[in-house]
Amino acid sequence: MKDIENQKLLTDTGIIEFKDRLALAQEGMSGNAFAKKVGMSEAVIRDYLSGKTYPSLNRLALIAKKCDVPIEWLATGKGECRLSSNNDLQKIIYIPAYQRHSAKSQIDDNKGVKNSVIDSLPFDLSCLKYHEFKIEDLYVYWAKGDSMSPTISDNDTLVLNTANVTPFDGYIYIIQYGDSLSVKRIQNHGKYFLLLSDNEKYPSIQIDKACSENDFKIIGRVICILKDLS
Incomplete structure (x- = not known):
């Protein structure tokens, strides 16, 4: 019963789709290159991308900072997904x-x-x-x-x-x-x-x-x- 409740919580908050937002933030880089960029092991990043595990709050904040994305979007999918450096671009x-x-x-x-x-x-x-x-x-x-x-x-x-x-x-x-x-x-x-x-x-x-x-x-x-x- 607890596992079902945990799964529902992950789904309702959008956290369960973290792996897909992480793949978007990865911008096509290899797993090894992306792991070096965020200062983590390739095995850890591989587990995140597969949905096997989720990052702690401090690791989540580090990934968001290194990838220049809002932490709320990375964690839950809410808010702007990417901050463009050119504000004049048509959205x-x-x-x-x-x-x-x-x-x-x-x-x-x-x-x-x-x-x-x-x-x-x-x-x-x-x-x-x-x-x-x-x-x-x-x-x-x-x-x-x-x-x-x-x-x-x-x-x-x-x-x-x-x-x-x-x-x-x-x-x-x-x-x-x-x-x-x-x-x-x-x-x-x-x-x-x-x-x-x-x-x-x-x-x-x-x-x-x-x-x-x-x-x-x-x-x-x-x-x-x-x-x-x-």
């Missing part, structure tokens, strides 16, 4: 889908109804830390598969900055590899890149830096991950 915008590959089906073709797609997504810019991006460079992309699990799950919505195509180790990018798109971390190794998955069952992929854009192209860097809880 609600419509970010277009990366249509060539990410169009999301809404109607079942088997019912004889013409298939339609989501061509844009309303987005609150206060949920996004301002990194001198231009709004016209932002696109949304729906992730598929589990290669980036647990950081990114199937059907999670990603916001990418297509102006940011310079690869830095540890960050997540949308990659065009051959005829398909994928979501990977990039690691520089001299004359080649390694494309890395967060899911350990997927092997890394080696890409020669001299290959043509038809074979390999960085579409943009993922700057926000919105979790699909359905």
Whole structure:
């Protein structure tokens, strides 16, 4: 009975979704890099992101400070989720889908109804830390598969900055590899890149830096991950 009451309390206060807000504050950084940023072990951060454990008040305050987010929002989801450094930014915008590959089906073709797609997504810019991006460079992309699990799950919505195509180790990018798109971390190794998955069952992929854009192209860097809880 006590466990049921505790679960209800976590749900009613919004604390149970702390892991999703933490993933948003992580901004696509690797678990190791984010752990170093907030001064905690990677194992502790992994437990928080999985919902296995929750931080104490002093750790919660430290994470909020290091990530520049309000502690109330981080703990409960109430209030503004992100403080933008540019107060002149319009809060609600419509970010277009990366249509060539990410169009999301809404109607079942088997019912004889013409298939339609989501061509844009309303987005609150206060949920996004301002990194001198231009709004016209932002696109949304729906992730598929589990290669980036647990950081990114199937059907999670990603916001990418297509102006940011310079690869830095540890960050997540949308990659065009051959005829398909994928979501990977990039690691520089001299004359080649390694494309890395967060899911350990997927092997890394080696890409020669001299290959043509038809074979390999960085579409943009993922700057926000919105979790699909359905």
